Structures are given as structure tokens and as C-alpha cells.
Amino acid sequence: MLKPKQMTRAVIVGHKNILEETVDALHKANLFQIEDYIEDDSELKIGKPFGNISEISKKLIKIRSIGSLLGVEDVAAQRQDSSKILTDLDDRLNQLDAEVNAVSEKKTELEAELKETESLKSELVPFVNIDLDLDLYHGYENLTVFAGHVQENVESEISKITSSYELRYDPKASVIVLFVDKNKKEEVADALVKVLYKELRVPETSGLPADILAQLERKQNDIVKKIEATDAEIESLNTKYADFILASDELLSIETQKSEAPLRIATTESTFVIDGWIPSENYTNLEQTVNSATNGRAFVSSQEMTKEDEKKVPIEYDNPKVSSPFEEIMNLYSRPTYKEIDPTSLIFISFPLFYGMILGDIGYALILLTMAVAIKKLVSSDAIKPLMNILIYCQVSTLLFGILYGEFLGFPLASLHTYHGVEAGLIAGFETINLFASPIGGEMITYPVHRTHLVMTLIIVTALIGVIHINIGYILGFINENKKHGFSAALFEKGSWIVVELGILLAVLGYVGMLPLAVGIAVFLIGFVMLLKGEGIKGPIELPALLSNSLSYTRIIAVGLSSIYIASTVNLIAFEMIWEPGTAIGGMTIFAIVVFLFGHALNTVLSIIAPGLHALRLQYVEFFGKFYEGGGRKYDPFGYIRKYTEEK
């Protein structure tokens, strides 16, 4: 449970003519992780891929591009018989390719046409109010045509220059069309510059602009309709072929994987050597699989694990099903190495515990629990499930602490008598019970625990929880170090911290007069020297971290209080400032309810993020820092998890 799975290094050797059967069997078993062979100066060369690999990859690329063109999505589909798909794969793929090509070509053409129409339209628009045939804009020997944007009408200016002109002006679009004598071209151009003339391209077509525009608009509508029709065709192709595409993608991926396998394997002229890893519990299974596939002609042997090997063993978690969702939290940090303690099961306890201690509210627990269960039911994604499971564990813990704290959406459930009077609870008649006086800050421990009235006590309690958690970390560090570098290294590196802490504890006892102070100081100094020997100068420098790390756990109460204050502020604004229950119900009542809902919706989101991140940080920084190294490689066996096909 606290260790990764035991792995065995296995080597499979045989004659090349049974390589394909062996690879087939290994792929089907999906247990053996092939260690890639890297060519060196020895006689061993990497193998050649089976079959026509380029043909298969070509098909795979084709099917994937068609899939993305049609927008095929991964959905749970009926499993199909793989042999049936393989037999008519080529025919169906060609047929599909032809159909898709036809449709997509049509669509591209239509889209190009649409673009063309649109650009022509935008060229025409400025001239639409000028009642001239577009043919009249060009083809003159002695006339110059100016057509463009201007700021104002320049007719008076032009008439000063020449009398032989023809001018059309559209004040709405401020477009001018001017025909003048060629000889006056320069002067007119100068006059036009003054009104910021900007030339427009005249569309090369004939007819009245307004007529052409109407025509173009009809054409455009037509094209849009046609594009919609092709989209519908694509959609129908999608529904018709989605199953086939998904299944053949899967089959071709499997084929590629298998035929590329020899590239990872060492071979000689007539033999092959497959080197790799398998969980020890499956080793006999592997032997049987390979033997039955090759009639015992391939030789499987397990290898002694060397120190070098330990660094590159692929790591597979070995946790009970309940705590396995927390492997995601481990992966987010780093996988454990082979000889290390796998803390997944410890996080399974401490993460929801801290989360619950921080949030501790029945209302939010119920809301988030419902949400998590619903998402888990509705979304079938493999990435979401473990996260939702973690959230569910956390909410169960929150619910328990909510009952302990007696809080519901920031309202206290029980009424509390203080110096300032009675604070009413949500449940009428539920009185807070005084249990005993806390030794800190003159506070009274009660049931339910009112966190807002027990701040001092809870700060000390959370710091103490921190000390315990950190010390568990040191003990785990001791075990890890003992396994890796022997007892003395463990004692000096990790044990020294515990001795130092013991020294501090004895010194405190000495300070209050229960022991001679010298005892504490002596133990502390012994610890200090051990630390110096174990960690070097780094150790003493990190000594203050002992204090700051344990104080860091006070975030459990601090973040919790901030969450309570946000919730109770929302309640205060909604049900005291805007509308008080018991007064007349009106528009303000609705407003109060809206504020209440939005405020708590916001705090619900914060209730996932803040306690989650802080609980996580306490694991990663304070806890893991004491023992965990990580950096293990993922166990990724040679094989494929089929989703859409099956072999019959």
C-alpha cells in the first residue's frame, strides 16, 4: 500500500521468425513495458518494422484528417468486430474519402465564390446612389475620370478651372464621380487634393450599380443556402461514418503500434531480444502468454535488478481502490521513485481532513457533494472522475466538521450566550453547551465549536496538528533514507530534526521549571550537531523553518475564518441590511434573495479553490518537503485499451 508495485526486469529472446507472434501476444496482454533499445557499437541492431508501415500510417493520417474535418467526437459507441472492419477497411475508406472530398471541395468552391461576391459588393456600394452605367466609367480618349471619396462637394472649385466637365456627387456616401478634359487633369487633381480625395476602384462590369447590387445580394443568399446544405451533408456523413471512423482509427493505431515495435527491439541477423519491465505479480502470466503464442520457442527470463535499474524502473501505483483517486494529486507533484514510500494513502487521510477542517460547513458540503456526484454521473471523462472522487471525500469530511462546528452557510446552528448578549442560532432551542475552559486565551470549549469565538485556542491547536504532521514527515523521511543510504545517514539527516525538537520541548519544560534547563539545552545541542553532520550548513539554516512550517498550519483556522466571514457578511447584507425577515415582503425580499444566492454561489466557488489549494499546499510544501523526492517514470505497458472495437 505504501510502496509502488514490485517490478521485474524481463528479457524475451527468440528466433526472428516468431517475433511477430511474440509482439502480438505482448500487445494483447498489455502488461509488458518495452525498454527502447538504443543502438551502440555491439552487433545488435534495431529491428525493421513489420508489414507495410507507410501504407498503414497513410491510412491512419487519412482517417484522422477526415475525422477532424467531419468533427467526429469521442463518444461511447457500440464495440465493433475488428476483423469485420479490417476486411472492408480499404473499400470503405476509399468510398468515404471520395464522398468527403466531393463535399469538402464543393464547400471550398462555394466559400470562394461567396468571398468574391462579397468583395465585389463592397466595391459597388459607394457607387450605388450614382445613376450611371458602370460602362461609362472608362474607355475615353480625351476625358479623365475621377471616382472617389471626398470631404465636400467641389463643383464650384471645378467650375472655376474649366467649364467642360460632368460631375456627379452623392452627399450620403460623400462619393464624387467627375469627368473632365484631359488637359485640365493636373489642376483638377490639385483641387481635389484639398478636399482629401481618395480614389476608389471602379468595378469592371456593366449595368447600373443598384441593379447589380440587388443581383449580387440574391446570389449571395443563394450561396449561403448552398453552404448550409453542404454543412448538413457533412453532418449526415458524420452520423453515417462516425462509428467506422472511430473504430478504424483505433484499429489502425493498434496496427501502427505493433508494426513499429521492432524499432524498439534489439535484433541480430536471426534473433531478437526484447528487454522491458513487468509487475512481478504478472511475471508468470507473461511467461505463459509468450509460451502459448510461440509454442514455447521464445525464451523468457527475469533479470536481477541493479542499482542503475532502480533509477529507471517504471512506477505503477499499488493502492487500494478507495485511495487511488489521490494518485492524481501525486501525479500533479511527481510520481514516487521505486525505493520510496508512496504517500498516496496518507494523503487520502490528511488532504480531506485539512480540507474539512478549513471549510467545515454543512451547507457548502451538501451543495458541493451534490455537484460532485452529479458531475461524476453526467461526465464520462476519465480525467474528471478521480477529481470528483477527491471532491466527494473532501465534502464528506467537510460535512462531519460542519456538524462539529455547527455551521450552515455561515449561519451558526446553535445559539450562543456571550458577554454581548445572545447570538441566535438557526435551529430554535439548540443551545451551545459549554464543555470545559480552554487553557489558552480564557476561551471556553463548547459544542458546537464556534470557530469565531475560539480563535486563540484553534490557532494553537492547528499549529500542534502541524507539528504532528511534520513529524510524521520526518519519520517517513527516516524510513526512506534508511532504505536508500543506511541507518546512520537516516539518523543524522532526519533523526536529528526529531532530537532538535525534543531538545526544544525539554527546554520549554525547563523554562516553566519542571526540569533543569540544562537538560533541554544539552539535547538541543546534540541534535544541532547531528544536523550539522547530516545536512551540512544547510541544516542549521533551515532550523527556523521548524517554526514557520508549523505556524503555516494556522492557515487551517485562518482560511476557515475568512470563509465564514464572507458567508456571514453575505447573510448580513441580504437578511439584515436589505430585508429583515419578519418585515413586510416586497421587492426588497426578492433583491435580498438574489444577493443571498449570488453571494453564496461566489463563496461556493471559493470554497473549492481556497481550502483545496491550501490543504494541497500543506501536503506538498510542508509535508513532502520532509521526505519525498519523486521523479519516477510512468508505467506505460505496450498495448492498447480498446474502446470501439473488440476481437472475436
Add this chain to the structure above:
Amino acid sequence: MAEPVTSAVTMMDPAGLQAIGAGLAVGLTGLASGIAEKEIGTAAIGAMAENEGLFGKGLILTVIPETIVIFGLVVALLIS
């Protein structure tokens, strides 16, 4: 006849000073956390753009300076 000299002594309300102190404790440490997280956050996003697998580590590194404001909050709680 001269006017009697009166001196008015203004006292600051200790509760008010407490509240100001608590506010400063949270506010200033909040700013400090923010400044520190800004730098780390930018670097983390940059690293994530290169390698998405660094999300977890980036997140953790980014929330490390949260400790500053948590201490501020604890001090504020101790004051008030």
C-alpha cells in the same frame, strides 16, 4: 476678567486602533503576497506554455507566498 483656560484631552479609542492595526496587518501582507505571487505566477505560466505537465508545480510554487498573508491574517486575529 480672564476666561478660564480649558484643555480638552482627546483620547483615541483603543478598539479603533486595534481595528486599524488588524487592517494594516492583513492589507500590507496581502499586498506583499500579491507582489510575490505576481512574479512567480508569470514565470509559472511561461513554463506551462513550454510544458503543460508543470501545471501542478507551478500552482504550488505560486501559492507558496500565500503564507505571508496567512501570517498577516493570524496576527490580525491575535490583535482583534
